[in-house]
Amino acid sequence: MPNVVPLLADSSSNLLAARTQMGFTLGFHIVLACLGVAFPAVMLIAEWYGRRKNDAEALRLARNWSKAVAVLFAVGAVTGTVLSFEFGLLWPRFMDRFGDAFGIAFGIEGIFFFLEAIFIAIYIYGWDRLSPRAHMLSAIPIVISGIGGAFSVIAANAWMNQPQGFDLDAAGNVTNVRPFEVLFNPATGYEFFHMFLAAYIITGFLVASVYAVGMLRGRRDRYHRLGFLIPFTVAAIATPIQLFVGDTAARAVADDQPAKFAAMECIYKGGTDQTEYLGGRCVDGEVKGGIGIPGLDSFLVGFSKDTYVTGLNQIPDDQEPPALTTLHLSFDAMVGIGTGLFLLAVWFAITWWRRRDLPSTRWFLRISAVAGVAAVVALWCGWIVTEVGRQPWIVNGFMRTSDAVTPAQGIWWVFGVTISLYLALGVIAVTVLRALSRRWQENAPDPEIPYGPPPSERSEAAA
């Protein structure tokens, strides 16, 4: 017995270390991935607008944004590579058993990543060197690759939530894989649209927030106004659609992944006429401190108070998601922030419709300035619900995360190194972006950016 206890402690510590490592690196990468998906589209809109209306400021924005895209893409490529190593380093047993079932999604993603890397390089280098038409055309593959890449990665994740498209033989090996069923599993549709819109919302509010801060500091020129309006409009269009898609997704989760739904809504006892709790802690079989609205949860799931909703009491104890309060609060925070962003978009839309201008109060800019960060927080909360809510499974119903983890020691050390490295990476990325923005304000030549032209050429151009 004394031998068994440390062994158990070891393996569960390994699981926690591996999950922490994966969660941290994914949480870091996902923000960059969103920007990689949607920022090129925002940049292309600015270029298209600039060329159509012959607007020099819009073109200047597009050009500057393309440099920010390059910086973010370079960091995203690095953090994405780390993730693909982590599949093998942290979850070798998962890949061994299911790699041939869901790996193909990443093969498709690989093509899009390739095209994105190639055309970003062409686009950045192509300012002033390609004809305006060719230059704008070179951005289209970037935008399409962003969408396609997001679809493939989300399909893989959706498959982990709703695994299908394969059989298991007597030894438990995957056979008879049906790639289309893998890619188009029941969760792919809503997860993809939800994430795709999230990418545009996060990018829109995040980029707009930079210019909102600039305007609050008194830089109310056309450059800042457009820099705010273009991304903000993109986000404002996506947000109402997101409320609808998110609502559909939650109902689908209630049907397909009842354990996750029960955990995120903190439903202990299955039944009809379920109370919807806003906030609160989930302890000892009840919700403490939340605002309860009787019957609303059942109504949201099936448009009737009589809708039956599964409770945690119907889930076997060893299959119950952990950290119920975290899940519940994450879900509420995501919905709360999403609703807040929707109201912000409505405020903007009404003002614009009535007098073709931004709301004049400074509060609009102040709220917009924090909307970007709020959108990122909502994104993280959503992923906590999706991923922690699936636990203890890595492949829902088929493989436990504890059976997938590597026995290799030293993951906490790796995590320590990763944190410091990513912290440095984050600081560097922000420093570089700030340095770029300062130079744009001073109209000075840029420092060199990834994929950018060499410094020698720039100094000639500046001379």
Add this chain to the structure above:
Amino acid sequence: MSTADVCAAILWTGVTLYAIFGGADFGAGVWDFLAGTGERATRVRAQIDRSIGPVWEANHVWLIFVLVVLWTAFSEAFSAIFSTLYIPLALAALGIVLRGAGFAFRHALPGPVQRPATRVFGFASVITPFFLGTVVGAIASGEVPAQGDGDPTASWTGFLPLTTGILFVLVAAYTAAVFLVRDSGAAGDRDLRRYFERRALAAAVVAGAAAVVGVIALHADGRYVYDGLTSWPGIALVILSALCGLVALFLLVTGRNYGLRAAAIGAGAAVLWGYFAAAFPYILPTSLTISQAAGASATLTAVIIVFAAAAVTVIPSLILLYVLSQRQALDGGYSASSEATSPRQ
């Protein structure tokens, strides 16, 4: 040829492209690391920036491609390799992060941080191919058991893995030097061409010597692959590689650009495919064959389809990128060497 063999060939095509083009980018980092300081070092680094700046990210994607094909088509081999060689693989991943960040940001950062960033870029460019080389050497020496969880340290610290690691760094440096000879020659910078020419020759000699040591190590630790490389068809590819190497040397010494890159690429590609032929039918010599490691058959077909789709979309785009960057359409007609001098003073 079975679908599994086709997938293995696809995997190896990715390995070849990454080893040559990704390897050259790392090799350029090696020269950057060794460039020292001063006026010429600035020009050397500027040439390196011009040569790899537009293409390094695209080249890097071949590594992702290799990982994805490995875990999709040969998930058992992927799991065995990663659960055994996690130390060199984690260190290679660390090197990739540092190299990417160091290169991408070395000029964008504020002045005082630029030099450390350049050192990081150079150092990471040395260690990454080294650790990836130890992984290949460990596989070749049969240290990766089919069921995984092999010895995490002894597996990659033997004679053959360490020699392979060093060989990878040297070959990457050689390939990069040849590419840089060609690029600085095309840019009309005679002085820089001679600079890289001397380094290419030195790297060729050192890499050749290391290759001899590698053959001895292979004879000792990787007998199956050694036997395959010294008999048909492996030996033919080894001879082809040697011929290409000699042609490249001749072109270097006689100061010609035409065909130089092709010869260097040929030398690398031939020896890699020699390995493939020698290890066949194994993916992990001699514990796991390609057909044993192969995943579900529909998945293998899907991998082939995805590769075909990549071939018709990615390869023309890559060629477009290479052509634009080589024609310097992307580089704004940048040409004469005199203009390249000391831009950052």
